[in-house]
Amino acid sequence: MKRRDPRVSILEWATEAVRNLAPWRSRGFLAVALSVVTGGVAGLMLAASASAYQADQDREDLSGAQVVVLGEESDPDSPLISRASCEGLARLPQVRAAGTARLMGYRYFPRLGRVAVMAVSPQLVQFGGQQILVGADLADRSGLRGPGHLADSDGVGHAYGVAPRQPEGVDLNGSVVVARWPDAQVRSCLVWLQSAVAAEAALPTLVSQLELQGQGQLAVRANPESGAAAQRLLGRSDRAAVLLLGMLVGAASGLFRRLRPADAASYRLSGASRMALFTLVLVEDLICASAFVAAGLAMIAVSGGQVLGPASGLWVGAAGLASLVTSLPVALAVVLPQPIGLVKD
């Protein structure tokens, strides 16, 4: 006497789902709207916190926390470092820039006044094809924007650019910088580490790459706080918060469904099996989760796509999945009971 469950195609359930979610002010519409809003908030949170942490990290970078000084310029007993081996450190993956810098003297430029001229390795500061660079602070003070031509006291023009701001410890921001370097050996080597690198961990590699000459001990100056900002970036809690948002919206849409048991009862009274009703619920919640993810990705795209890697998109996707995983068990409360149990509510 048992009838088989007739096969209703998934397409029909998708049609049903869309018609249940579309009507203005219906339970379904509320669930979709909530998904869109929270998805957008999730995207905004990811973008805002990533750019805040990025700014934190940039500030930390410029504060000199990532600068390591090997050797001692003013100490005649300090071992000599081969300039090539110092500049070669720039090729290491942990290193952002490396090289030497030395004060050449002071010169007068009509646009700048009397300023220090520093000779540096091109591995430490990118010259970008210019003959000379004007330090960032000096350029600000003098109203120079670069690139252009800068006349010296003899009226000779030099192609110049404005140097990117250097961290403390690489003290070039107030000087004119040239890429001339006569010496093969130097007494100190400046290394600007990548943001995520802790100096303590990188030092043995750095020192082992240097070619040294002399008996003295190589002095090392490094910041014990190096790498901390990047650690903060990695350990930030916005991703957990986004997952939590996904779960909250899933719980809410599950709750909406429980508050309207008549909807579930209507399907069961129309002859839908529990499995069929669950299929419908699944499709409805999939649509809500997709709305959440789409809104999140859209927000990321408009508010900070450039600072965020593809990982942020994945986190929004994970949060969408979390909403689905949360709403489905809540939905079982209307899927499992017999229709008279639902109608009684």
Add this chain to the structure above:
Amino acid sequence: MLIEVRGASVSFGSREVFAEVDMTFPDAEVSALIGPSGSGKSTMLGAVSGQLKLDRGHVRWGAASDAGSEPDPDLVAWVPQSASLLGHRSCVENVALAGLCRGLPRSAAMEMAHELLADFGLSKVALTPAGRASGGERQRICVCRALATGRPLVIADEPSANLDAANTDLVLAAFARLAGSGVTVIAASHDPAIVGVVSHVEYLR
């Protein structure tokens, strides 16, 4: 399909709803289950349809005692006491759902739904959202939906509670036609007026 209830007892906690009740609902007839409010009519219908377990006694379908079968909720078209509908979907869509769940294509299900609504004088509300229909209209929509399931046992819990005399007659006439085509119909009611119109009556008190 003949339905027999023997020695049925149900309690909720310490409250005994009914005890040691015997009932018979004959095959392909319209039966009424009459009793005052709170006497356990809905509870009895739940047991008869297999949606609710009896504390004691049994319900058999098809024949007395062992020869029959256990109740199967999937064979019952249920008309609920409180009209449960998708409020944001049109009345005709609500009825068509039952056709859809039988495996009919949407267009055929809609056509059948329109015909059923016309039979019950509901054509003018066919396209309005079910949530805006009146209480009596909603109750008749639930009857239409139950008929659209095509199931061999129709159980209606107070189908005439919100209906005027003319519409009550309409529903009872439809039930009589169904019985004529072999469907067993059981309708609960606290309205003794229904007694004269049905072919079989059972009482709860």
